[in-house]
Amino acid sequence: MEQLGIPEQDFINTVARALGRSEPLKHAPQRDIVGPPDFWQEDEEIRKHSLELFKKNLEGLSGRVVIAQSAAEVQQQVKTWLTELEAKNVICWDHGDLKELLQPETLGVNVQLWNDGHSSKELIDVAARADVGITWINFGIAYTGSMAVLSGARTGRSVSLLPPTHIGICKRSQIVPTMTSVIKHLVDLRGQGHLPATINFITGPSRTSDIEMDLSIGVHGPYRTWVIVLDEQ
């Protein structure tokens, strides 16, 4: 496309002039303040009670959290939920740890794995019609009851987004105290050039208060965000 808008340099020059500089700043400015305040250390108390806090916070947002002691319990819990939901079609990340824990082919419903065995369009269609989407949770955040999910070739964004129910599964070790840990991980990934195209923080179901401030669940995203955490003793 031919020049649209104005060249970057002209724009930046205008900004520099507005800041009273004769030319734009070329080197990173000095900073004494970066990120959260100093007292925001990852609190030992939060760390110790991470799992309980995560459960309490997500349940406070109408989510469900079940703590399973074994892979068999994880599978059983998913089956129980699928029965409760009368689910027939499931879309699921094609993710190593998740598959190992879940054994998706044994769930007794149609399970479509998200991978390049199908076109993008087919997968989105399946996800849009699925009753349940199952993903791994890259991080659970105790302090806010959030899940962080990282997109990738086998970990599509649509799986946690299009179906009316999202089930997230993880191990206890992935529950971190606050967002700070996740951000550190993302900075590391960026350093290695492996930052995914999108990172989603999901905190409870889709919600809106746009109609007379009346809370309503599931306007665009899932109505239900249910989680199973494997806590092997």
Add this chain to the structure above:
Amino acid sequence: MNKIHQGKTFRERAREALKDDFMRQAVRKAVDTLETRKEEATDALGNWDQWREQGKRIREHAVENLDYYLSQLAANVRNNGGTVYFAPEAKDARQIILEIIKKHGGKHIVKSKSMVTEEIHLNKALIKEGLDVVETDLAEYILQLADEPPSHIVVPSIHKSRDQIAELFSNVAREKIPNDTPSLTAFSRKVLREKFLQADIGITGCNFAIADTGAISLVTNEGNARLTNSLPKVHIAVMGMERLVPSFADLEVLLTLLPRSATGQKLTSYISITNGPKKPEDLDGPDYFYLVILDNGRSRILADTEFRQSLHCIRCGACFNVCPVYRQVGGHSYGSVYGGPIGSVISAFLTNDMERYGGLAYASTLCAACSTVCAVKIPLHDLLLKLRHRYVTHKYTPAAERTVFKLWRTTFQNPKTYRLAIKMAQKAQSPLVNNGYIIKGPPPLSAWTNSRYFPKAAEKTFREQWQQQHH
């Protein structure tokens, strides 16, 4: 300009708004709820003031070094495979967006709530080109059907009743949609999901861009921004040039401040950090990512060292919720895309129209509630006072008011004329007085007495009383 904004002055629009009882009650209820939740959430976090201070410093640093961070951001977006455009004015941004859509043969556009696209009146331009554009935030969808602008930056459709919404939806459905919340929500989910699956272009705003990464973050409760950047093949993000933070760690601070201040949530339901187009091997997500960076008057604010700090705003809406004026008159009375205290401060600069918008400086009681709650500690009431000063020096106050003040000055500078004036007031007021108050003054006094009582002048002046008692 939308039909709602056509009244001439703030005063006239506010007078109309004061007659709308449903709106006023709804606005009060909404802002009370938001404000109560905010207080609970900020108390629960503890050290709220230190978080605000940190937020303020981060915003200040970003704005003071905007030239550096904008270059860094642009370079990183390109590294991630995205394209960056720079738009000095609204019309440039509209043209850029239209050209991108044309290049990709786009026809169906889904939009996620964004004040900046309201600011550049994007929808109208797209519709004029025959494009199918739909707002996907529930409130914005309602407003699009009603052809009205937002009246609050966080809950834009609080002025609409459920009956009005049910009527709008029934028109679309061509059948009766019940007015209960679940039915209305379910209807919009169904209609908008179809739109998402069909769309070839997704347009979003940008809550904060991260300069050292080239990513943008999108914050919603409904998930419509996620759908917008997951399904269409092209994602266009529009950002006001000041809306960036230097690094990921800074983002955490603003993400702590924003939802708590806005709605009292610990975190918004969805936060997407989007880092350019999808990776080649990904099976969903946009193939193309464009970032349009908009000035549109912001460099004017930046150049003004007194008002520069208004660019620190993170659009949380907390200042709206506590403002006694906003609570009475609602968002449309401001006649600007940005209402509330922050809108009153920035509108005249953004539009470069002191005559039309400078008067918004008076849409304030100067009670300072806004400054006290501001998530990033912008001294809003102080800026409103400074804006009044500018407005007066630009001679935009009504001629009558200026004449009165001039008379006041000449009269009061001289003790003789002052005493004479008081005597005259005592005589002239008698036909207007009722129970010790002037209730129906002639202009310009009527501007006051139409809505308030004006105390009558005392029978005896202070000097006369003093002399009687002390001699």
